[in-house]
Amino acid sequence: MYASYVRMVTSRRGRGNGLHQQKGKRLEKQKTDRRPASRKCPSNISGYFELTERDPSVDMEAFRLMKELKLNLEQESQYLPKESGLKLIEANPEGKGISAKCRDDKVEDLWSLTSFFGYSTQTFVLAVNLLDRFLAMMKVQPKHLACISIGCLHIAAKVVEDKCDVSSTHELIRISQCKFTVSDLGRMEKIISEKLNFQFQAVTALTFLHLYHAIVLSHTSSRKEILSLDKLEAQLKACLCRIVFSKAKPSVLALSLIQQEIEALQSVDLFEIAQSIQRHLRISETELQLWRGLVAQCLVQYSSPTCSKPNHRKLVWIVSRRTAQNLHSSYCGAPELPTIPEDGWTESEDWSEELSSGEESLSSSLGSDAEGPYFPAHFQKKSAA
Structure with a gap:
């Protein structure tokens, strides 16, 4: 009888353990079913942009890039020069006020000075942005243009470069x-700063160029050697030496440069990524094609051997100490120009005075910026033809 009781208890325990095991398996299965499905990056790049923007857990780096891209897109219009002011400059004939050629020559001089002092591309692009915003806002006399452009470069250098790398005034x-x-330049920088409301951290085409390049590399890490950021920056500098590109939205101008370079590389994958960026930012095809055509035309002209280019070598001299002292006294002595008036920046100011005959453009001789890796070979072939 005892033996039968033991068998009965053992069998019940066995059934109980089996029930507990089955219940445990059911609970484990329920927990497994409740776990969120693992997210995979879709093959469609545009869909990946949307997914990344909604859920940062997909890719934190991509989420950061998309967030930064969206923020800069919202702010870019705040740092655009007034288009009406740029049109007035373009309409001015040479010899009467600030013409487009005067402005372009000074920007090329800024490029030369940027190279000479070893400043970054960001410094040059910001200096051009400050210059265009100021010229589009104020009517100034041509004799003050050199001081304005140098003032913009000095402000940009102080904003971008390390303090130890900024050249003295x-x-x-x-x-x-x-x-x-030096006092003239100091007063000019004060005027520029006040008129621009001290808004120096501008969103420029270089901002978007870096973001686009980073997005492309995040999807095609094996193509770092092909899509050169240095080449794109050099092409952007060439475009900024033409006032017409100051009217372009920075996001559109940067994408035009990216697509132009991708077309030269004949890469289908990269072009698909660029098109996805275009759709994501809702840039119309008409607007993009307009600026792509102007970019291509500019680069063809710039690749031509007859085109005058910035040449920072012209700024380098090897002279004796006595000659250096003479240069110091001749260039930094009593200025030929009158003192810049504090209240002279009004809308009614006369534009009739011409540029000082003593100033020579630093970009009058050919440079090496259009050679080597900076401009695609197919542009040089077109210009040669």
């Missing part, structure tokens, strides 16, 4: 071969 005036004093 005295050195900047001496190397630029301009005929104004």
Whole structure:
């Protein structure tokens, strides 16, 4: 009887353990079913952009890039020069006020000075942005244009470069071969800063160029050697030496440069990524094709051997100490230009005065910026034809 009781208890325990095991398996299965399905990156790049924007857990780096892209897109219009002011400059004939050629020559001089002092591309692009915003806002006399452009470069350098790398005001005036004093430049920088409301952290085409390049590399890491950021930056500099590109939205101009370079590389994958960026930012095909055509035309002209290009080598001299002292006294002595008036920046100011005959453009001789890796070979072939 005892033996039968033991068998009965053992069998019940066995059934109980089996029930517990089955119940445990059911609970485990329920927990497994409740787990979220693993997210996979879709093969469609455009869909990946949308998924990344909704859920940062997909790719934190991609989420950061898309968030930064969206923020800059919202702010880019705040740092555009007034289009009406740019049109007035374009309409001005040479010799009467600030013409488009005067502006373009000064921007090329800024490029030369940027190369000479070893400043970054960001410094040059910001200086051009400050210059265009100021010229589009104020009517100024041509004799002050050199001081304005150097002032914009000095402001940009102080914003972008490390403090130890920023050239002194005295050195900047001496190397630029301009005929104004340190106090003149200081007053000019104050005027520029006040008129631009001290908004120096501008969203520029270079901002979007870096973002687009990073997005492309995040999807095609094996193509770092093909899509060169240095080449794209050099092409952007060439475009900024033409006032027409100051009217372009920075996001559109940067995408035009990216697509132009991708077309030269004949890469289907990269072109698909560029098109996805275009759709994501809702840039119309008409607008993009307009600026792509202007970019292509500019690069063809710039690749031509007859085109005058910035040449920072013209700023380098090897002279004796006595000659250096003579240069110092001749370029930094009493200026030929009158003192810049504090209240002289009004809408009614006369534009009739011409540029000082003593100033020579630093971009009058050919440079090496259109050679080597900076401009695609097919542009040079077109210009040669």
